[in-house]
Amino acid sequence: MSDPAASLDPASLRGLSEDVLDDTLRRFANEHGAGALPALSGLADSAADRAIRRAAKRALYRLSQRGVTLAPAPPTAPVVRRGTPHAVHAWLSGIDGTGSRAAWILFEGAYGGGALCSLILNDVVGITEVAGGDITKRRLEAELASLRAAQKLPWVETEPARALGLVAEALELHRERGTAPPAAFGRWQPFFAEVAPAGPPPLPAADPSLADRSSVELLGLPEIAGWFLDPDSVQSDALDVQEARESRLVVSDQIKAERQEAILGRVIEREFTPEARRRWGRRFAEMAWIFDATDRGAHAAIAAAAAAVFAESEASFARHPIVRALAQRALELASEVAAGRLRAADVSRKP
Numbered sequence: 001m002s003d004p005a006a007s008l009d010p011a012s013l014r015g016l017s018e019d020v021l022d023d024t025l026r027r028f029a030n031e032h033g034a035g036a037l038p039a040l041s042g043l044a045d046s047a048a049d050r051a052i053r054r055a056a057k058r059a060l061y062r063l064s065q066r067g068v069t070l071a072p073a074p075p076t077a078p079v080v081r082r083g084t085p086h087a088v089h090a091w092l093s094g095i096d097g098t099g100s101r102a103a104w105i106l107f108e109g110a111y112g113g114g115a116l117c118s119l120i121l122n123d124v125v126g127i128t129e130v131a132g133g134d135i136t137k138r139r140l141e142a143e144l145a146s147l148r149a150a151q152k153l154p155w156v157e158t159e160p161a162r163a164l165g166l167v168a169e170a171l172e173l174h175r176e177r178g179t180a181p182p183a184a185f186g187r188w189q190p191f192f193a194e195v196a197p198a199g200p201p202p203l204p205a206a207d208p209s210l211a212d213r214s215s216v217e218l219l220g221l222p223e224i225a226g227w228f229l230d231p232d233s234v235q236s237d238a239l240d241v242q243e244a245r246e247s248r249l250v251v252s253d254q255i256k257a258e259r260q261e262a263i264l265g266r267v268i269e270r271e272f273t274p275e276a277r278r279r280w281g282r283r284f285a286e287m288a289w290i291f292d293a294t295d296r297g298a299h300a301a302i303a304a305a306a307a308a309v310f311a312e313s314e315a316s317f318a319r320h321p322i323v324r325a326l327a328q329r330a331l332e333l334a335s336e337v338a339a340g341r342l343r344a345a346d347v348s349r350k351p
Helices: 018-046 050-065 137-150 160-177 183-187 214-218 231-246 253-271 274-293 297-309 314-319 321-338
Strands: 086-093 100-108 114-122 126-134 155-158
Touching: 018 050, 018 183, 086 160, 100 160, 114 137, 114 160, 126 160, 126 183, 155 160, 155 274, 214 274, 214 297, 214 321, 231 253, 231 321, 253 314, 253 321, 274 297, 297 321, 314 321
Parallel strands: none
Antiparallel strands: 086 100, 086 155, 100 114, 114 126
C-alpha cells in the first residue's frame, strides 16, 4: 500500500491562501483518514510556514472530532536527566480570542541545569504547541526581553505551581477528548506526572454594578478585542438577520427589530451551553487575574464582575450586555464574511 504522505508535497502548499490550504488538507484528511495523521502531524509540528502549521492543526482537529487520533507516543527521556526536576520560575500570557495562552516554565535539576518548557495552552483542545530545552540564564533573560517586546498580550511571572496546574488542566482536556498532546510533549511528560489542576484564580467578590460596563470597557481593550463567538457557528443566523433587515415585506421597523432580537436570543441560547458558559467565565476570571498582576485594578474588577455573569440564572444571563455583545459581534463578522469583505480564516475563533 502506498504511503499517503507521498501524495502530499509540502512544497506545493507554500504560498497558498489559508482558505485553499484548509480545503487541500481537509480533502487529504478525508481521503486517507488515520493514514493522514503522520503527514499532518509533521506539518503541524515543523512546517516552516505558520499558515501551513495552522491549517494542518485544523485538519488534525477535524479528524479528532471523528475519533481519529494518533496513539500517544511513549515519553522519551526528560530534558533534565539527574535529580528530581522542579519548576523554579513560570510566566503566563493573557488569553486570546481562541482561548489560547502561552506558558513558559523553567525547571531546574539537582545540579542546577535549567530547562525551559514553552507551551501554548487552549481551553477547548488542550496543548497545541510545545517547544523548549536546555537554556542558560543569559539566554533566558534575552528570550524574555524579546518576548515582552513582541508579545501583544500581557505577559506576567507567576507561581510555578499555578502554571503547572494549568498544564495539568490541558492534559485533562486531552483525556476527556480522547486526544494526545503534540509528540514533542513526550520529553516533558514526566515533569507533570503528579500535578493537580490549577482551578480558577482567586478573585475578590464581584461587584454586580461593574458588570454592565464590561461590554464597553473590556471588549474595547486591545487584549480582548478578539473575544467573540466563532463567526462560522452563526453563519446561517447572520443570513437570517440580513434577510430580516432587507425584507421586501411592508413591515414596521419594530417588527424587524423584534425579528433580529429573536435571532440574537436563539444564538445565545444555542451557543452558550453550560460548558461554554463555564469556559467563558473562566476566561474572564483569568484576565481579571492578569489585569490585577499588571496593576490594572479597575480592569481587574470589571473582568471579575464579567466572570460572575456566566454563573447567573438563564434569564438574567441572556439579557446581559456582555453576553449579547459576544454574540452580536460574531453575527456582524459572519455577515462580513458572507458579503466577501472578510476572509473566514481571518476571524475564525477555532484553535
